[in-house]
Amino acid sequence: MIRLEQVSKVYKTSTRPALENVSVEVDKGEFVFLIGASGSGKSTFLRLLLREEVPSKGRVYVANFDLTRMARRRVPRLRQSIGCVFQDFRLLANKTVAENVAFALEVIGKPRHTIRKVVPEVLELVGLEGKAGRMPHELSGGEQQRVAIARAFVNRPLMLLADEPTGNLDPDTSQDIMLLLERINRTGTTVLMATHDHSIVDSMRRRVVELDLGRVVRDDARGVYGVGR
Amino acid sequence: MRASFVFSEVVTGLRRNITMTIAMIITTAISLLLLGGGLLVVRMIDNTKELYQDKVQVNIYLTNDVSASDKQCQNDPCKGLRSALESDPAVQTVEFENRDQAYERFKRIFEAQPELVKLARPEALPSSFNVRLKNPDRPEVIVQTYQGRPGVDSIGDQSQFLDRFFSALNGVRNGTFFMAGLMAVAALLLISNTVQLSAFTRRTEVGIMRLVGATRWYTQLPFLLEAVVTGLTGALVATGLLVGLKLAFLDDVLAQPIKSGVVKAVEAGDIAFVAPILFLIATVVSAFTGYVTLRLYVRT
Ligand SMILES: Nc1ncnc2c1ncn2[C@@H]1O[C@H](COP(=O)(O)OP(=O)(O)OP(=O)(O)O)[C@@H](O)[C@H]1O
Ligand SMILES: [Mg+2]
Numbered sequence: 254m255i256r257l258e259q260v261s262k263v264y265k266t267s268t269r270p271a272l273e274n275v276s277v278e279v280d281k282g283e284f285v286f287l288i289g290a291s292g293s294g295k296s297t298f299l300r301l302l303l304r305e306e307v308p309s310k311g312r313v314y315v316a317n318f319d320l321t322r323m324a325r326r327r328v329p330r331l332r333q334s335i336g337c338v339f340q341d342f343r344l345l346a347n348k349t350v351a352e353n354v355a356f357a358l359e360v361i362g363k364p365r366h367t368i369r370k371v372v373p374e375v376l377e378l379v380g381l382e383g384k385a386g387r388m389p390h391e392l393s394g395g396e397q398q399r400v401a402i403a404r405a406f407v408n409r410p411l412m413l414l415a416d417e418p419t420g421n422l423d424p425d426t427s428q429d430i431m432l433l434l435e436r437i438n439r440t441g442t443t444v445l446m447a448t449h450d451h452s453i454v455d456s457m458r459r460r461v462v463e464l465d466l467g468r469v470v471r472d473d474a475r476g477v478y479g480v481g482r
Numbered sequence: 483m484r485a486s487f488v489f490s491e492v493v494t495g496l497r498r499n500i501t502m503t504i505a506m507i508i509t510t511a512i513s514l515l516l517l518g519g520g521l522l523v524v525r526m527i528d529n530t531k532e533l534y535q536d537k538v539q540v541n542i543y544l545t546n547d548v549s550a551s552d553k554q555c556q557n558d559p560c561k562g563l564r565s566a567l568e569s570d571p572a573v574q575t576v577e578f579e580n581r582d583q584a585y586e587r588f589k590r591i592f593e594a595q596p597e598l599v600k601l602a603r604p605e606a607l608p609s610s611f612n613v614r615l616k617n618p619d620r621p622e623v624i625v626q627t628y629q630g631r632p633g634v635d636s637i638g639d640q641s642q643f644l645d646r647f648f649s650a651l652n653g654v655r656n657g658t659f660f661m662a663g664l665m666a667v668a669a670l671l672l673i674s675n676t677v678q679l680s681a682f683t684r685r686t687e688v689g690i691m692r693l694v695g696a697t698r699w700y701t702q703l704p705f706l707l708e709a710v711v712t713g714l715t716g717a718l719v720a721t722g723l724l725v726g727l728k729l730a731f732l733d734d735v736l737a738q739p740i741k742s743g744v745v746k747a748v749e750a751g752d753i754a755f756v757a758p759i760l761f762l763i764a765t766v767v768s769a770f771t772g773y774v775t776l777r778l779y780v781r782t
Contacts, residue, residue, distance in 0.1 A: 303693070333694065
């Protein structure tokens with residue numbers, strides 16, 4: 254599903270590589286935590302998978318796409334098969350919950366009758382069935398993140414990338430979001446989540462890939478956040 | 483689906499930057515108005531030239547004593563001049579007008595100014611040959627051949643007056659085109675600026691669109707259409723202003739010269755001819771500006 258082969262990434266404006274000689278393989282349906290200190294390269298990793306960035310060295314494969322050789326006009330195709338969630342939710346403040354979710358389908362040209370059918374379905378999946386008409390500012394942080402997850406998942410992507418999705422949430426709410434991500438993972442969707450949150454990683458007991466200064470320093474199949482951190 | 487989505491995005495975008503939108507429409511409209519005015523002058527020059535094409539004539543005025551003595555042109559030198567002109571290969575037609583006929587025509591032309599007519603006497607007007615040329619562009623041939631012949635007092639060449647008249651019109655045309663160009667630059671900068679502003683205000687939307695895999699068309703079309711819609715609105719306003727100016731202003735100012743056949747009127751047909759040009763230019767230019775701006779300044 255995802256394969257990085259000896260990938261390095263050096264940003265133009267910095268001397269130190271954000272990623273250095275990283276090789277990671279993730280199978281379909283896996284749930285993987287990407288951990289590491291601030292600046293260790295987690296977000297860079299995820300951006301490479303979205304082809305927001307191109308690697309300086311090495312190869313990146315995502316769902317049979319060779320991202321290093323991909324033509325620019327094919328990037329939308331790739332992104333349509335990936336769902337994305339961020340710490341800051343990135344909802345449109347002037348659209349309702351349902352409109353926010355529908356937006357993701359509208360802009361890729363999905364027919365209206367499909368949208369009318371799948372938006373309520375996915376809102377039910379994330380537990381927001383009664384709040385379709387609310388505006389984002391009328392929701393709690395956890396609920397806003399659910400909307401973001403609904404939007405990421407509504408097109409049934411092959412994988413879900415989450416960059417610190419619980420970074421702005423309290424522990425209880427974070428736990429709910431994790432349950433939701435697990436539920437999505439059980440539908441066969443590969444989930445890759447960058448996080449700082451010890452307790453989440455420790456309690457889930459899933460695969461952990463740890464980065465340090467751009468290098469992979471650990472890859473445990475059933476890991477914890479790490480001792481002494 | 484597609485269309486309604488893009489349409490609502492365009493409307494939202496234009497409403498969000500309403501002050502910029504208005505400024506953009508006004509500058510575009512003025513620029514197009516000037517361009518349209520220039521084009522109308524071009525049309526007018528063409529039409530008026532046509533009007534004069536078969537009218538360009540050379541007037542050979544006869545001396546005072548010939549005018550007084552030979553009213554039917556039956557003796558030399560008048561008779562000789564007439565046959566010389568009639569057999570001249572450069573000449574199409576020759577018409578003799580004696581001073582009584584000239585006086586009648588004078589009275590007709592200045593009907594509106596009776597005090598002028600009162601002042602004039604037939605004796606002050608010369609007889610003349612009105613010569614129409616085969617090639618209206620070359621009146622100097624006649625001037626050279628007949629200048630100074632016995633009985634010829636002076637030769638009036640209308641083409642000189644027309645040259646001056648048309649060069650004045652050409653000046654007006656060039657002036658309006660120049661102003662139109664300046665305004666067009668202002669309009670272009672405004673369009674470009676508005677597209678940037680619009681893209682900036684909507685960076686969250688665009689970011690999400692990119693993230694979920696919307697194609698370039700989907701992310702950029704709303705901005706392009708915004709530019710085009712303002713351009714077209716500008717063209718519409720400009721056309722309206724042209725029609726308004728014609729009705730309220732031009733028709734009045736030019737009423738006299740139009741009536742006496744000096745210039746051709748600006749007709750509805752002329753505006754109908756110019757308007758599509760303005761719309762076309764507005765569309766092409768605004769779309770092009772929008773496209774280039776997106777390419778240069780907006781990452782997608
Ligand atoms: N666009 C950029 N241009 C230049 N340098 C960058 C850019 N983005 C990230 N970096 C640098 O690359 C390194 C890795 O950054 P990255 O955002 O991937 O880290 P991270 O692990 O996500 O950190 P955090 O946990 O704080 O989000 C950092 O040193 C950062 O300064
Ligand atoms: Mg990060």
